[in-house]
Amino acid sequence: MNYRLLLTTVLSFTTIQTYADDANICAKSSGEAGIVSCTRVIESARWKHTNLAWAYNNRGIARRDKGDFNGAITDYSRAIELDPRHAMAYYNRGLARKIKGDLDGSISDYSRAIELNPRYSHAYNGRGIARLEKGDIDGAIADYNRAIEHDPRNARAYNNRGNAKRKKGDLDGAIADYNRALALNPRYIFAYSNRGNAKQDKNDLDGAIADYNRALALDPQYAHAYNNRGNAKLKKGDYDGALADFNRALELDPQYTIAYKNRSIVKLAKDDINGAIVDFIRALTARSRNTKTVSEETKIMAR
Secondary structure, three states, X not given: OOHHHHHHHHHHHHHHHHHHHHHHHHHHOOHHHHHHHHHHHHHOOOOOHHHHHHHHHHHHHHHHHOOOHHHHHHHHHHHHHHOOOOHHHHHHHHHHHHHOOXXXXXXXXXHHHHHHOOOOXXXXXXXXXXXXXXXXXXXXXXXXXXXXXHOOOOHHHHHHHHHHHHHOOOHHHHHHHHHHHHHHOOOOXXXXXXXXXXXXXXXXXXXXXXXXHHHHHHOOOOHHHHHHHHHHHHHOOOHHHHHHHHHHHHHXXXXXXXXXXXXXXXXXXXXXXXXXXXXXXXXXXXOOOOOOOOOOOOOOOOO
């Protein structure tokens, strides 16, 4: 028996199997496992051009999921160099840029993704979020409309359009959109919380509290919902209930600026002057957070 030939065959098969495993993990995994496997695929030199662009795009996703947005952007950019028509890489780079606060760069990438794929519902949704953050409410609504037109089951786009309508003062329109988002996804935590905010704006405090309760039943660690439910209880004169909710929000997020401010108001109403002053000072020193509404971008379908 030719043992050398047998050993060579076994090693070759093992190498092929390892490569296939890496490609599979690169396609499906995030975090460190995805980074390692995609890196091995890239360094294997087996793939070129569009196939190699796929590996860079997926490694970018894995890096993004670990919070390495600069590394993710570098990988997406490399994917685009290899395949200038890679709409998903533009979408993913737009998402990473938006997270980093580069709204103009984000909008540019989403626009390019849409040019390459005019039916790209998620890209319209993402561009709408960036436009809303820039204060372009009408532009955002137009993008959410297109996202829904191309995917009528895009619950995130309904949720986000509801946020934009609420900013315009169209509370009934906002609630209708949140209702539709929840009809599509009855476990949509953000939509319950956002609908609660709109109901609170309409002074439907019991309805708002019911929505926050639903959000918290689905995610008991959701600090925003505790803060917003505390606001509703405060407006109803339930100071003890409000205080308990603000306390819980701050247990979950000790840097929650608005929760400190809100708790100081409750303490003032309860004649705890010193406690109110301490919380007000904490509100000034804690990092700022936007806690009123949650816009959601799609990370699924980005590979």
